[in-house]
Amino acid sequence: MSKKVLVVDDNKNNIRLFVDILEEEGYTVFTAENGLTVLELTYIVQPDVILLDIMMPEMDGFKVCEQLKRDNETQDIPVIMITAKRDSNDLHKAFELGAFDYIKKPINEIELLARLKSALKVKEYLDLLKAMATTDGLTGLYNHSLLLELLKKELLKQERNNQKIAFVMIDIDRFKTVNDTYGHTAGDIVLKELAKIIRKNVRASDIVGRYGGEEFSIILSDTELNDAVNLCERMRLEVQNHEFILFDKSVHITLSMGIFFKTPQNTIALGDIIKNADQALYTAKNNGRNRVEV
Numbered sequence: 124m125s126k127k128v129l130v131v132d133d134n135k136n137n138i139r140l141f142v143d144i145l146e147e148e149g150y151t152v153f154t155a156e157n158g159l160t161v162l163e164l165t166y167i168v169q170p171d172v173i174l175l176d177i178m179m180p181e182m183d184g185f186k187v188c189e190q191l192k193r194d195n196e197t198q199d200i201p202v203i204m205i206t207a208k209r210d211s212n213d214l215h216k217a218f219e220l221g222a223f224d225y226i227k228k229p230i231n232e233i234e235l236l237a238r239l240k241s242a243l244k245v246k247e248y249l250d251l252l253k254a255m256a257t258t259d260g261l262t263g264l265y266n267h268s269l270l271l272e273l274l275k276k277e278l279l280k281q282e283r284n285n286q287k288i289a290f291v292m293i294d295i296d297r298f299k300t301v302n303d304t305y306g307h308t309a310g311d312i313v314l315k316e317l318a319k320i321i322r323k324n325v326r327a328s329d330i331v332g333r334y335g336g337e338e339f340s341i342i343l344s345d346t347e348l349n350d351a352v353n354l355c356e357r358m359r360l361e362v363q364n365h366e367f368i369l370f371d372k373s374v375h376i377t378l379s380m381g382i383f384f385k386t387p388q389n390t391i392a393l394g395d396i397i398k399n400a401d402q403a404l405y406t407a408k409n410n411g412r413n414r415v416e417v
């Protein structure tokens with residue numbers, strides 16, 4: 124996919140020059156003529172790199188860079204400063220503010236493309252690192268630590284919007300038997316396929332993660348208890364009837380689930396939400412497995 128470059132310069136001619144060079148090279152280019160809208164534009168466009176003019180009226184490149192680096196959502200996007208200045212104090216300042224690199228005006232096309240390429244390489248590694256740190260390698264779902272992070276964020280959002288939230292803990296029944304009978308690799312196939320089934324059953328906005336081993340969690344935002352229970356029941360039945368093909372064997376599994384439902388009035392701590400969902404899961408196991416409990 125074509126890389127996205129955001130060019131910020133108050134001079135229309137400069138912008139045209141950048142656009143010509145970059146589009147010729149196959150980049151997708153977005154432009155802004157002043158610093159004021161860069162942050163919002165960056166949220167929308169999600170550029171891979173930003174070319175940022177220093178001297179601009181209203182809000183200069185230093186201020187824009189500072190703003191971008193202060194914001195969680197934008198701080199990892201490499202910023203290449205474009206400067207007509209010759210003062211090394213300014214370069215020093217740019218790097219202090221978190222700029223990745225700089226290019227001096229007048230623009231040399233070869234230099235511009237070379238520096239851009241090196242910034243994009245770094246961005247690629249950063250993206251990869253971030254994905255590795257937040258994704259479960261086997262299932263592709265969010266991993267444990269990101270799941271908790273997202274639950275924390277979701278709680279704040281629900282509080283602000285006065286919404287209800289359901290936290291679901293899912294555990295495969297007698298999974299050890301699957302491993303013991305068909306082997307660990309076969310067990311891994313079940314986990315992968317189950318992750319897909321769970322993901323398929325929830326809304327795109329719902330959060331699904333691998334809590335650990337053979338345990339999965341779902342965060343259902345802005346939901347009613349009834350809807351959460353129905354969803355879990357539907358999923359429970361689908362999994363019960365699903366044929367997992369492990370090499371040449373057909374295997375069936377069942378799930379136990381525990382739901383904790385939180386209303387805006389309930390100011391429970393994050394840890395207790397998990398504890399309560401776990402408790403409900405434990406009840407489901409005790410009541411015979413292949414069940415949903417609240």
Ligand code: GH3
Binds near residue numbers: 296297309311335336
């Ligand atoms: P219960 O119904 O009480 O949950 O029984 P169980 O056998 O599922 O529970 P137990 O906690 O005794 O066993 C969980 C099993 O999950 C044991 C472990 O080998 C397996 N498991 C955990 N992570 C993985 C994994 O990544 N791959 C595979 N193949 N198995 C895993």
Ligand code: MG
Binds near residue numbers: 132133134176177178
């Ligand atoms: Mg300028």
Ligand code: MG
Binds near residue numbers: 294295336337338
């Ligand atoms: Mg377990």
Ligand code: MG
Binds near residue numbers: 294296
């Ligand atoms: Mg289990």
